[in-house]
Amino acid sequence: MARRNAEPRIAAHLGRPETPEETAARKAENSRNYRQSQSFKNLIFALVVSLAIVAVVYFIVPRGEVDNAPQPDVAEIASQVADQYERTVVTPDAPEGWTMNIAEIEPGSPSVWTINYNSIPDAGHAYIRFAQAFDADEVWAAQALRGTQPTGTVTIDGVEFTEYVVKDPSSTSNISYALGVQAGTDFVLLYGSASAEITAQLAEHVADDIAALQQEGATHE
Structure with missing residues (x-):
C-alpha cells in the first residue's frame, strides 16, 4: 500500500509552506546565531579567567611601599x-x-x-x-x-x-x-x-x- 507524501509544514510567520530557499536561509541564520552565542560565552569565560589570574598575582606577589627618592646631600x-x-x-x-x-x-x-x-x-x-x-x-x-x-x-x-x-x-x-x-x-x-x-x-x-x-x-x- 502506497503512503501519501506528507504535506510541507506551514510556517506560522509566512502563513504558507517555506520554499527551499527560505528553509536554507532560516537554517543558516540559526547556525550564525548559535555561533555568535558561543563566541560571546567564550569571551566571557576568557575575561573571567583573566580577572582570576590578575587577582592571584595581586594577592601573591609581595608589595612594599615605594620609597621616596633620596634628597640631595x-x-x-x-x-x-x-x-x-x-x-x-x-x-x-x-x-x-x-x-x-x-x-x-x-x-x-x-x-x-x-x-x-x-x-x-x-x-x-x-x-x-x-x-x-x-x-x-x-x-x-x-x-x-x-x-x-x-x-x-x-x-x-x-x-x-x-x-x-x-x-x-x-x-x-x-x-x-x-x-x-x-x-x-x-x-x-x-x-x-x-x-x-x-x-x-x-x-x-x-x-x-x-x-x-x-x-x-x-x-x-
Missing part, C-alpha cells in the same frame, strides 16, 4: 662647589618639613648654585628656588625673572631684600614672587610660586649667611 654638594669655585657657598638650613629635589651648580655666565624646594608644608604644589649667582648683580636677577622689575623692599632678620611681585606668572614659568639681595660679589635670589609669607620663611633661614657674605665682600673692598 646639600652640604656635600655645596662643599664640592665651594672647592671648585674657590668661594663661600650658602647652604640653607631650610624650615622643618621642607624637601628638595635639586641641589646643583648651573655653569654659565654667571654660574649659579641652585637648590629647589619642591615640597613645602601648607603650600600645595608651590615651590621655591634658592639661587646664589656668582659675581652677579640685580641685572642677572631681572633676567632670571624674565624682566620683572623690583616693586619694593622688605627687611628680614636685619637683611634688606629687594621684592619682586610678578603680575603675570604665566610669562615667567609660574614664578609669582621673589626676594633678592646683593651678597658681597654674589646675588642671592629666592623665587618661585610660593607666597610672600612662605618665601620670607626661607629668607629668615639664610639671612645670617647673606649677612656674612655682605661682610666678607665689604672686607675685600
